[in-house]
Amino acid sequence: MEHPLWLPYCQMKTARPPEFVARNEGVTLHLADGRQLLDGIASWWTACHGYNHPDIVSAISQQAREMSHVMLGGLVHQPAIRLGERLARLIPGSNNKVFFSDSGSVAVEAALKIATQHWINQGVSGKNRFVCFQGAYHGDTAGAMSVCDPEDSMHSHFKGFLLKQFPTPIPQTENELATFKEFLSKHQSEVAGVILEPLIQMAAGIRFHSVASLRGIANVCREMGILLILDEVATGFGRTGTLFAFEQANLKPDILCVGKGLTGGSLPLAATIATDFVYQPFHSDSQSHALMHGPTYMGNPIACAAANASLDLFEKEPRLEQVHELQDWLNEYLQPLQAHPHVLDVRCRGAVGAVQLDREIPLQTATDYFVNRGCWLRPLRDVIYLAPSFPIEKPQVETLCSAIGDYLTDQW
Numbered sequence: 001m002e003h004p005l006w007l008p009y010c011q012m013k014t015a016r017p018p019e020f021v022a023r024n025e026g027v028t029l030h031l032a033d034g035r036q037l038l039d040g041i042a043s044w045w046t047a048c049h050g051y052n053h054p055d056i057v058s059a060i061s062q063q064a065r066e067m068s069h070v071m072l073g074g075l076v077h078q079p080a081i082r083l084g085e086r087l088a089r090l091i092p093g094s095n096n097k098v099f100f101s102d103s104g105s106v107a108v109e110a111a112l113k114i115a116t117q118h119w120i121n122q123g124v125s126g127k128n129r130f131v132c133f134q135g136a137y138h139g140d141t142a143g144a145m146s147v148c149d150p151e152d153s154m155h156s157h158f159k160g161f162l163l164k165q166f167p168t169p170i171p172q173t174e175n176e177l178a179t180f181k182e183f184l185s186k187h188q189s190e191v192a193g194v195i196l197e198p199l200i201q202m203a204a205g206i207r208f209h210s211v212a213s214l215r216g217i218a219n220v221c222r223e224m225g226i227l228l229i230l231d232e233v234a235t236g237f238g239r240t241g242t243l244f245a246f247e248q249a250n251l252k253p254d255i256l257c258v259g260k261g262l263t264g265g266s267l268p269l270a271a272t273i274a275t276d277f278v279y280q281p282f283h284s285d286s287q288s289h290a291l292m293h294g295p296t297y298m299g300n301p302i303a304c305a306a307a308n309a310s311l312d313l314f315e316k317e318p319r320l321e322q323v324h325e326l327q328d329w330l331n332e333y334l335q336p337l338q339a340h341p342h343v344l345d346v347r348c349r350g351a352v353g354a355v356q357l358d359r360e361i362p363l364q365t366a367t368d369y370f371v372n373r374g375c376w377l378r379p380l381r382d383v384i385y386l387a388p389s390f391p392i393e394k395p396q397v398e399t400l401c402s403a404i405g406d407y408l409t410d411q412w
């Protein structure tokens with residue numbers, strides 16, 4: 001099919017032609033030619049309630065009739081305020097502030113700028129670098145790319161263009177934590193913050209770390225007075241089994257980034273949430289202390305209405321229970337694949353299941369295989385993963401997992 005679209009992350013000349021989707025519903029993609037695909041990855045893990053949930057659809061159409069958009073410069077509106085109040089409460093403490101944007105990458109950019117200016121506004125100079133982790137993915141814009149995994153081929157062309165940060169392994173043991181603490185104290189005068197995807201590093205390879213690691217990193221940041229930025233764009237809204245991953249470690253981030261599942265996979269919206277402590281140095285009589293950032297469509301009313309409806313669904317429907325069941329099913333069907341000679345590791349947490357092979361998976365042939373089986377899965381380098389909508393049913397999970405099992409048996 002000829003089309004003018006420049007598609008992401010692919011060699012357009014040789015990539016397999018894209019499937020043409022006409023509509024979607026629940027966990028199903030309906031293709032224009034009548035075929036159906038069972039979606040195992042929920043459009044980059046955004047569609048947590050399944051596609052086209054009637055509550056979100058009706059919130060969107062109602063808001064579109066009243067006001068599609070208005071600038072947030074000098075103006076506010078009810079959908080943004082209501083959502084802002086709910087997001088501000090996600091971090092313990094009062095007077096937290098919520099900064100809206102339209103993508104996870106920009107939420108991360110805002111977090112990096114907020115952390116840097118937090119120090120400048122207090123007259124502390126030189127703290128403008130970040131400690132980040134191997135295996136991280138924080139987005140595709142320049143600041144966000146600079147804190148991604150430094151070896152990641154996704155961004156390797158841009159090394160010379162990016163700011164230099166301080167990447168380090170995620171400390172997994174007491175010894176590694178001590179090394180991490182030393183590393184941080186060596187760079188303390190230059191470091192504005194530490195940025196981490198808590199519990200699951202998603203896009204760069206679905207890697208897990210323990211609650212103890214997360215808590216250890218947070219404690220070291222606290223001891224050293226370094227801001228802890230948690231990027232929950234992927235892990236937020238139930239993906240790891242709790243509404244937010246950081247809840248499992250019983251800690252308080254200084255800055256929290258959310259996106260992806262915020263609108264239940266319906267519209268682009270993201271937010272950067274800062275504690276009152278982080279915000280205070282911005283609150284002064286000096287214009288130069290203001291945050292100079294403002295995406296044109298920030299706080300779009302339709303997107304905010306969709307996000308409010310999505311948050312309501314977490315209260316009205318048993319989403320987290322569904323995630324817990326899903327974790328059991330993923331374990332039940334994926335763990336046996338561990339026996340396959342090319343499988344290095346099988347890991348499941350919350351609504352995420354990953355099968356890691358001992359080499360890169362050919363994306364084209366794998367996608368062909370899964371599409372022929374009526375499944376939509378998109379391997380990430382050496383990992384085949386599932387991150388479906390939470391209301392997916394057990395037989396559907398079984399279908400997806402047996403497609404993975406059969407692919408391994410037939411092709412490897």
Ligand SMILES: *Cc1c(COP(=O)(O)O)cnc(C)c1O
Nearest residue numbers: 103104105137138139231233234
């Ligand atoms: C997807 C993702 C981003 C970037 O979000 P976009 O909306 O694609 O800009 C940032 N951080 C994490 C953890 C993500 O998974």
